[in-house]
Amino acid sequence: MRITEHPVLGKLEKKPVTFSFNGKKYEAQAGESIAAALLANDIRILRYTEKHGTPRGIYCGIGHCYECRVMVNGERNFRACITPVKQDMQILSQHGEIL
Numbered sequence: 547m548r549i550t551e552h553p554v555l556g557k558l559e560k561k562p563v564t565f566s567f568n569g570k571k572y573e574a575q576a577g578e579s580i581a582a583a584l585l586a587n588d589i590r591i592l593r594y595t596e597k598h599g600t601p602r603g604i605y606c607g608i609g610h611c612y613e614c615r616v617m618v619n620g621e622r623n624f625r626a627c628i629t630p631v632k633q634d635m636q637i638l639s640q641h642g643e644i645l
């Protein structure tokens with residue numbers, strides 16, 4: 547099950563791309579969000595909280611809550627729910643502080 551038309555990202559291209567999450571390779575459709583691609587691969591935990599290290603996943607799904615922050619190609623604080631996945635993107639769970 548996939549989101550084929552997103553209100554912010556537009557229509558899904560239906561072109562396969564590969565990306566990695568925490569070092570493991572996965573397949574996605576070009577143009578879908580990182581969060582959608584991870585959900586389609588049964589991944590629910592995106593990050594761990596700053597204070598207690600508890601797991602977090604998608605909450606609002608529209609870019610407001612920042613619960614879905616992940617690292618992309620070595621940079622922190624990408625919101626997985628509104629960031630399109632791209633070919634060879636390297637995504638990591640985010641741990642610790644926001645900065």
Ligand code: FES
Pocket residue numbers: 603604605606607608609610611612613614615625626627628
């Ligand atoms: S789930 Fe709320 S900003 Fe991504």
